[in-house]
Amino acid sequence: MATRGFLRIVSAVLVFSLLVLNVLPKGAFAATRAEDVTALNALLREWSSGNPSLNLNWVGDPCLGSWTGIACDPSNTTVIALNLDGYNLRGRLLPDVGGLTNLQTLELSANDGLTGDLPKELGNLLNLQTLSLQWCNFTGPLPEELGNLVQLTFLGVNGNELTGQVPRTIGNLKNVTWFDLSINKFSGPLPVSTDPASNGVGLDNMTAVMHFHFNNNSLSGSIPGEIFSLPNLIHLIFDHNQFSGSVPAETGNSKSLQIIRFDFNQLTDVMPTELTTVTTLTDVNLRGNQLSGAIPDFSPLINLQSLDLGDNLFDPYVFPTWVLNGSLTQLMTLYLRNTSLIGELPNKVFALPAINTLDLESNQINGSLDFSGSVSGTLTTVILDNNQISGFVGQPLLSSGAATDVNISLYDNPICKNRYIQPKLAGCGQYEQERYQPATNGSCKNQCGSKTLNPRSCVCANPLQLNLMLTAPSMAFFTTEDAEVLENELAGNITSASTSIDKVSLKPDQVYIQNAFTTTDMRISLTILVFPESGSLSLSQEERSAIVHIIRQHKFVISYGPYNLPEDLFRVGSGHGVTLSKLAIVFIALGGALGFLLCLGFAAYAVRERRSIMRAMDPFADWAEGTESKNGRRPELKRARPFSLSELKEATNDWSEVLGEGGYGTVYIGTLKNGELVAIKRANKDSMQGLNEFRNELELLSRVHHRNLVDLVGFCYKSKEQCLVYEFMSNGTLRERLYENVDTPLAWETRLDIIINAARGLAYLHDHASPPIIHGDIKSANILLNQKLLAKVADFGLGKATAIDGEKVLYSDEIKGTRGYLDPEYFQTHIHTDKSDVFSYGVVMVEALTGRSPTYGGKDRTREIRNAFNAEGLAGVRPLMDPSIRDTVPEPDLYLYLILALRCTEEFGEGRPTMTEVVKELESLTGGFTGVSSGTVSVRVDGKNRSPEYSDTASLVNTSMSTSSENAKDGEGNAFHYSGAYGGTTTLQPK
Known part of the structure; x- marks a missing residue:
């Protein structure tokens, strides 16, 4: 009875506290201007209705209450930043946002639940310096009113569903340095000031701009020559559009241009020689157009690292001598695929000092492939598929004397079709890019279970996982050495770019590149893990948000060129604290002190619920780490990535893209968020395995890797679902x-x-x-x-x-x-x-x-x-x-x-x-290695030795090494000769 009375008192105090807080005037302790509070509350209502579980801790006063994602000026009276990158917002961006007139930063990226048109009231934010609405699902046109934002320096709307033409008023943004509208549905020509209807306003007025990223849209018309006069432009990325006409001769007016990507458009005519005078260029990509005539001399571009002219209609030509004249000392990748290249390939190309990848597939290169000379120690890949190469001379010899592994692909060449030529080259198989192998640490002994091992420090933790896309890489493939450089750059640059708002400090051993692959549109996709400092299980919410914000805003430059952050593989959540006024805190404390007793009563229930939630998130949550328990041990997965069921539903368009049916279940084609195509095998109810069996299968599949085995990408395990995700x-x-x-x-x-x-x-x-x-x-x-x-x-x-x-x-x-x-x-x-x-x-x-x-x-x-x-x-x-x-x-x-x-x-x-x-x-x-020693060939058929149609006296004759042999004449009694792997000849005598 005493206990019951005590609980009544506790409840009464709590109710009283809540009533007092409820009757407090809404603006009693407000410091923030009323217009800001009104606008934020309108946004909160919209986003909360779209996502009832959303908890932004927007209680009390914005500036005094440390609202999630809100920053105010030093006087705490006006909101200057709204940053909710990756908070799972759902709904529209209301016109009310225009009431935040002192806003300097608006960052709402990576919220794929944000939809609808962009409000024209964004044009009221005259103090805005950063507008980042990347990787949402906004539709409709880009508002003309954005041209009012003359203080703007960063404008990123990439990765949406925006349509219509680029408004000419954007040309008024003379302080913008970064302009990214890639991966949308923009169409029509680009506006420039010389158009009669432009009133003298166009993109060529954006004199501060350094980055024009317009790729993967439906932009059309000619590429305006006016933009090449912009004094600070360094990146012009226009690939995968519908631009037509010529490459402008005005390219020669560029004073600072480093990267041109015009690949996969509809450009025609001869390339202008003016292009080859822009000595600042490092990357030129014109693949997949209809360019014709002769290829100009690119040797003046002494900083050139990557040149891609593939899949065009050039006149037949022999391998260009200007490639070999000694000026292209930084050239790493040369792509001349399907460009009417004829004649023999000079062996000097293999000795270019920085060459890494040479792709000359689908041409008419003939004669012998000559590796008798020096080979650069940087060379890793030579792709010569579908040519007319009939011989091979020498072995790769390194000028440095160091060993190398040059991947030479000669598929569908006469040398590979002639079974009499020995030894057969390994490169006669069909070319397949090698997968990136991340750096490992054999000294790490930890088994991390549900956590992830940091191979740098051998510590288990829960890292922040990010996808980073290199949009114009000079290299063809990402290597372990590249990873080490980029890891150090990211750690240092994120630390140096941190501010009092975005505060974070990283050491190199906290950044680890887990995966990398080259996409079909010649970009490199990276999976990056950012670990907490040793001693912590995970980064704080503030650190995670700061890292994403710094990377998203491109606040530093990396040596691998421009990049993008297509998505965050985390949701920031609501971890920010709530600070109310002092009077409010007093009342809450009165109730909180007594409420603590009630919390004890819920503790056991909470623990039980937490375990249930953990099991839902991780099917192996209750399994022992590295040891046996009543549930068994956790699976040791070396490559497989866990997927949520919602991820796979999205990848397969809600299970609508069926590849086939089998006894195990249905196989679907899916597209992951990074653009990778996969095949997803979804078990039917009759094929569902128990958790032990599924664990064993995952362990098995994740550790098996071979060129001729289909790779397991990941898995999904829920109580009623079992899915395996394979390469497509x-x-x-x-x-x-x-x-x-x-x-x-x-x-x-x-x-x-x-x-x-x-x-x-x-x-x-x-x-x-x-x-x-x-x-x-x-x-x-x-x-x-x-x-x-x-x-x-x-x-x-x-x-x-x-x-x-x-x-x-x-x-x-x-x-x-x-x-x-x-x-x-x-x-x-x-x-x-x-x-x-x-x-x-x-x-x-x-x-x-x-x-x-x-x-x-x-x-x-x-x-x-x-x-x-x-x-x-x-x-x-x-x-x-x-x-x-x-x-x-x-x-x-x-x-x-x-x-x-x-x-x-x-x-x-x-x-x-x-x-x-x-x-x-x-x-x-x-014609490959036989593995047969000298002696007779005995053939067993039906369990006994059988006299074959050809005699069983075929043997390896110890003769001198020969790479030529007689032609067989079936049915005429002639011997069939095959050069042996050890220099002998196998002779099959017809009866």
């Missing part, structure tokens, strides 16, 4: 390309290339993964093809990894797999071994040969091929082959390929080769 393979499955897309049949050489690459992926799973992985469902539908038809094995985690007593086996209570591909031995024993995968792979080999499914017409096609070969040899097999390749496969190739396929599909596993052996034999077939 644009050319679909091998199955689709064999007999579902018959309009473009695959050539024999392409099929062989696909088969070999799939074998390499499987061999990695069997013999190099630790523990070994048995796929369990090899079929043509699980061999995916990227944009260059590079084959990658998918779904390799579904079979799981098992090694029992040194044997690679899996035991199964029920038979799982796909009809036509099932190993008969597995069907009988329920024991799935690595040889079961070999059997299924052999079926795929037959499938590639016939162009039909394994059970086409109700028949076992593999058995049908075996019977035909046993009865009539190759003559019996030819009628069963895909008609599109039936007459194109040479007999020796067909024979060796067929023998290998039949060995793979032997009835019992002991008669089948390993996948590593399969890879070696296939590489032997295409």
Whole structure:
């Protein structure tokens, strides 16, 4: 009874306190001007109705109450800054914002719930210096009234849905240095002062401007020559628009221009020689236009780092001598893809002092590729796909004497199609950009669980994660060395740019670049983690907000050129404190002291609720970190990124972009916020795994990485959802390309290339993964093809990894797999071994040969091929082959390929080769390393030695090294010669 009476007293005091606060006059303690309070309250009502959970702590007086995101002048009477970057605001930007007439900074970026037109009342903010409305969802035109903001220095509206023409009144903003309207839907011509209807106002009046970022819109008309007279302009980024006409000759008027990006427009005519006189230029990109005539001499541009002229209509030309005359000492990347380049490639180009990437794909370069001279130590990539190169001379020799790894891509050149040329180059496979490998620290022993390890300090914490986009990088690919430079720059520049409002101090070991990749429009996307100082679990809300604000406002310059911050991967939340007037604090304290007792009563409930929330946010929240517990241990994920269900819904347009259906569930195509295409496999209810099983699969998939395995990007796990996010393979499955897309049949050489690459992926799973992985469902539908038809094995985690007593086996209570591909031995024993995968792979080999499914017409096609070969040899097999390749496969190739396929599909596993052996034999077939020592070749078919159509006396003869051989003459009794990997020659004697 006493306790009950005490609680009544406590409740009464609390009610009294609240009543007193409620009856206080709304403006009793106000210091802020009434117009500001009215405007802010109107915005709060709008944004709170759009997001009922929004809590901005806007209580009391704005200037005395330390409102979230609000800064006032020193007298605390007027609001001068409104900064709510990334606060999950939803609704419109009301005209009431025009009442904040003393505002100097308006920052509402990264609020994708902000929609509707921009109010013309923004033009009333005559003191505004920074207007940042980036990466929201605003629509409609850019208000002409913005031209009134003559104090403005920063204007960023990029990443919205704005439409219409750029208003000419923008030309009045003579103090703006940064103008970014990229990634919108602006159209029409750019306004300049010389237009008759412009009244002398246009973009060429913006004399302070340094940055014009207008890319990814629908701007049209000619590029006005007037803007090249702007005295401070350094970045002119106009790519991915609809500009037409010529590159203006007025480019020669530029005095400070560093970057020109006019790529992917509709520019025509000859390039003006005046362009080559702007010696301040570091990056020139004119790719994807219709430029014609001759390429001018760019050698006067002594600061040039990147030149991209690809995909234009130039007159045929030999490799330019001006590239080699010694003036381009800083040139890092040279792109001349599909530009009518003919003749031989001079080897001096490989010795350019700073050259990193040389992309000359899809030209008519012929002769031999000559690597007999010096090679620059900076060279990493040479792309020569789809040319006419027929030979290779020498090996890369470094002038510095240091070792290097030059990635040379020669796909679809005669040198790669000639099976008699040895040794075959690794670059004959289809080119694929290597993924960025972040720096690691092997000395770190911590297992961080739900937190993230900082490899610099070996400390676990919750970092701020940001996406940064380099909009005009000089390099083609981002390296570990680049990351170290940028990490130091970011830490130092963020610290030096901090102010009393945006106060933050970072050390280099707090910044870590976790991921990087080159986008399709030649930008570099970076995932950056910013860790707290050692001893803290996370950055404060103020620090996080300050870092984003400093980066967003471009308050420093980095050596990698202009950048953008497309999104914040965090929401700032409502962590700012609330400071009320002294009288209000007294009443709150009276109630708070007694209310503390009530809080104790809710403590147990709060703890229970918190655990529930944590489990909802992190499915592994209750799992032990690095040790076993009743729930097991947390998964150790090396690459996979967790996605929220809302992220995946947005990426797939609310699950509307279906790629296909399978037994596991539905596969969707998705586009992540950074522009990366992915395939998202969403499990159906019948396929949902338990948390233990899902954890095991994630661990397995996240640590397996190989060129011929589909990469796992991330995952989503909720109580009713399991999703796996993979890299997107644009050319679909091998199955689709064999007999579902018959309009473009695959050539024999392409099929062989696909088969070999799939074998390499499987061999990695069997013999190099630790523990070994048995796929369990090899079929043509699980061999995916990227944009260059590079084959990658998918779904390799579904079979799981098992090694029992040194044997690679899996035991199964029920038979799982796909009809036509099932190993008969597995069907009988329920024991799935690595040889079961070999059997299924052999079926795929037959499938590639016939162009039909394994059970086409109700028949076992593999058995049908075996019977035909046993009865009539190759003559019996030819009628069963895909008609599109039936007459194109040479007999020796067909024979060796067929023998290998039949060995793979032997009835019992002991008669089948390993996948590593399969890879070696296939590489032997295409002219690569055979791995066969001198001796006879014994072929097993149907479990016994069989006399083949060609004699089994083929052997490696110890002869001198030769890169030439006789041409085979099928059916005329001539020997077939193949140069051996050790300098010998394999001879197959026809019977």
